[in-house]
Amino acid sequence: MRDTPYLVVDVELLEQNLTDMAAHARRLGVALRPHAKTHKSPEIARRQLAHGAVGLTVATVGEAEVFAAHGVDDLFIAYPVWAVGPRASRLRALAERARVRVGVDSVEGVRLLAASGAAVTVAIEIDSGHARSGVAPAEAAGLARAALDAGLGVDGVFTFPGHSYAPDRRAAAAADEERALRTARDGMLAQGIPCPVVSGGSTPSVEHATPGVLTELRPGVYPLLDAQQWELGSAEPGRIALTARATVVSARGHRVIVDAGNKVLGADRLAFATGFGRLPAHPEARVVALSEHHATIEFPAGTDLPGLGDRLSLAPNHVCSAVNLAELLVAVHSEGREEEWPVAARGANT
Amino acid sequence: MRDTPYLVVDVELLEQNLTDMAAHARRLGVALRPHAKTHKSPEIARRQLAHGAVGLTVATVGEAEVFAAHGVDDLFIAYPVWAVGPRASRLRALAERARVRVGVDSVEGVRLLAASGAAVTVAIEIDSGHARSGVAPAEAAGLARAALDAGLGVDGVFTFPGHSYAPDRRAAAAADEERALRTARDGMLAQGIPCPVVSGGSTPSVEHATPGVLTELRPGVYPLLDAQQWELGSAEPGRIALTARATVVSARGHRVIVDAGNKVLGADRLAFATGFGRLPAHPEARVVALSEHHATIEFPAGTDLPGLGDRLSLAPNHVCSAVNLAELLVAVHSEGREEEWPVAARGANT
Structure with missing residues (x-):
């Protein structure tokens, strides 16, 4: 774990x-x-x-x-x-x-x-x-x-x-x-x-x-895709290959808060975006607020809510920003094997 | 240099x-x-x-x-x-x-x-x-x-x-x-x-x-301040202690482009912000667009424009995001001496 x-x-x-x-x-x-x-x-x-x-x-x-x-x-x-x-x-x-x-x-x-x-x-x-x-x-x-x-x-x-x-x-x-x-x-x-x-x-x-x-x-x-490409119509959500794994740490009403904020997802939000990221497994949900360590996810009334401690996968709005915040990517192979891939050029801005 | x-x-x-x-x-x-x-x-x-x-x-x-x-x-x-x-x-x-x-x-x-x-x-x-x-x-x-x-x-x-x-x-x-x-x-x-x-x-x-x-x-x-605090009215621009130093790499009309984009400044932009950062030395200018390695800065007609190769100092909208993208801060003392201060807790999200 x-x-x-x-x-x-x-x-x-x-x-x-x-x-x-x-x-x-x-x-x-x-x-x-x-x-x-x-x-x-x-x-x-x-x-x-x-x-x-x-x-x-x-x-x-x-x-x-x-x-x-x-x-x-x-x-x-x-x-x-x-x-x-x-x-x-x-x-x-x-x-x-x-x-x-x-x-x-x-x-x-x-x-x-x-x-x-x-x-x-x-x-x-x-x-x-x-x-x-x-x-x-x-x-x-x-x-x-x-x-x-x-x-x-x-x-x-x-x-x-x-x-x-x-x-x-x-x-x-x-x-x-x-x-x-x-x-x-x-x-x-x-x-x-x-x-x-x-x-x-x-x-x-x-x-x-x-x-x-x-x-x-x-x-x-295109290799990883993101919520922007989904909402642009240039990617199916089922093709988004990079997500942030996050835990529900707080809940109230139809909103839950997970521990991936803009220091993990990036703060990018273009005018057409419906929120600060999307959940490929929950297309009905919206990331309605994002701060440094909190993503507030709203589910429609009447839908099942994740519980405290559940883990959710969020597609960042802009994958380039999210990757540039991380030291490594956890690569999961289809058979379940995990590898750590270094983000070797992270922060290489000069 | x-x-x-x-x-x-x-x-x-x-x-x-x-x-x-x-x-x-x-x-x-x-x-x-x-x-x-x-x-x-x-x-x-x-x-x-x-x-x-x-x-x-x-x-x-x-x-x-x-x-x-x-x-x-x-x-x-x-x-x-x-x-x-x-x-x-x-x-x-x-x-x-x-x-x-x-x-x-x-x-x-x-x-x-x-x-x-x-x-x-x-x-x-x-x-x-x-x-x-x-x-x-x-x-x-x-x-x-x-x-x-x-x-x-x-x-x-x-x-x-x-x-x-x-x-x-x-x-x-x-x-x-x-x-x-x-x-x-x-x-x-x-x-x-x-x-x-x-x-x-x-x-x-x-x-x-x-x-x-x-x-x-x-x-x-409060120790560093940023463009958000300036535009909120909770900081004088002359008190902003952290800026991104960037070079003008492209120019056209009343716009110049510098090499600090959202991989340096962060992409944060609250509703009240007038742009994607501010220039304390040029309050008349606005950062009208920001991509990963380009900040597009617009100057009012009739003002002097920076030239290609000039270096400008930009206050990020949100200093917490900018610092979390950097490995180190270049600390400049009043007598001109420079030190590198590591951002030791960068990316410490878990």
Whole structure:
């Protein structure tokens, strides 16, 4: 018996999710380069590569360092890395152990990368509608030219269609992504700049990706899934492979309180979310309040309530946040065997 | 030069905040037992005790274990601890190294504590309006009687007036707290049950506490403060002692993106918050979007914008969440000297 709260990975569901996404990428004829920020786990990375992933995507040099140390030799830091100070030398060392591609969205960022002396290639980040980092599609060729002029190899273009995180915008975000990437690629080709990599993909939008422009997809959440994907309509609740195991410690009326709060689940709550997480085994229940060590779960009147001391499984709203709070994942195999998988890249933010 | 993002503690501001709260408690004639979940730091705990705190409050047995290992000998686990499995024996071992008080809000919880054999005392948790854990004030005496019958010592009663987390409800929550605790205490006294400890207090409500009923206050956030306290009106921005140091990595129009996202700041956002954090040096700016490694900061038209590569300091909305994501705090002394303070109780959720 393990003290709650802790995170559980259902290995059979994980494998189903890995299998399905690998098949989807094959059908589309694109490479799969999963975003490892979701799981931060060398063991899940190993399984993704075994299912045919061409390499990993990460968000930081720190994450890249962890996965490179675990033998991953092809890494894309899909972020406008600001290569100054210790980070510049870290990037140089990293590029000696793995093939490294880095995101850029400014001429200044390109120049710092070139000045760092790190043997990396770059991909131009495009804003396809999420309005975060990234240049407009029409600006891709100019920035690619600046990178080439600075002596950097240019792999191509990428985008994150983060505006797919709304139940009614998944298909539209996929269409935006494709249009933006096509414009960016065609702009480069028109100037005689090769663009072999056209990289997109988020877990909510990837189902709507079509063959043609994309050469690579970078979904992150799909191996584990979460309450957000359930409520977005991009995951069946029965496919959620990561849950927090928690104990009912207090009860009143139609509400129970369990000991997994936002220091376990994370505090993420997008506008469409019906609560602060969901219970796959109790779709009728809602997590109506969340504090650091309390999740308040409301059950409809007339339903059976869990009792004090019962253990419940909660899907976090956003699995990436929950995993990043944990030191380890308790992996449960179908035959009941348990393993502890370290969250080796937890907190690797720099 | 340190790679961003990282958390900084301004030691001079920390000391001012510690001094002021200690003076406030002295004026009220109550003991101060700060909630250490905020900082999880033995060094900040040491400073709180040096300022006269009678002991610490923690949320979990795991936090208590960390602080006991660092020499803190008087600990209140202000949570309805469910003492089963390994936790029962951990609690026994803990109570051999420190005086330990534990929260209870059910007869079942009391019985498990008694059965654990741990040499702890209990305090009855009262719901004073937050509608989380805790019994109604009128039920305190009955639960205290059950604890005594089970052979446990009863220190008194406590509550967390968490409904103080709204700008216009701080004073009302303090009044609710006092009323609920008075009713609970008087109910115990009427049945001949001593109630020496009457414990309340949250950072937003503590300013409104009055002498009389309370014997102990347990604010947590006050040493470091955060954007929530600023926007609640319970902290001046110039007193916020913890910020995330981050680099501008992307810019467009009146928005810049820095490299501290919700994996550094936490995703907390209460209804009254104007964004996902604030910049004490730029009160005019708003953090309008936050993803895992991007904070999007909007500046009003006509103001000077930070440039690419500039470093900015962001106060998280909720400091407890931000600290729990970090391995260490970079403590900066007034003369410029830097120290690294470990977040020793990070992730101690069980």
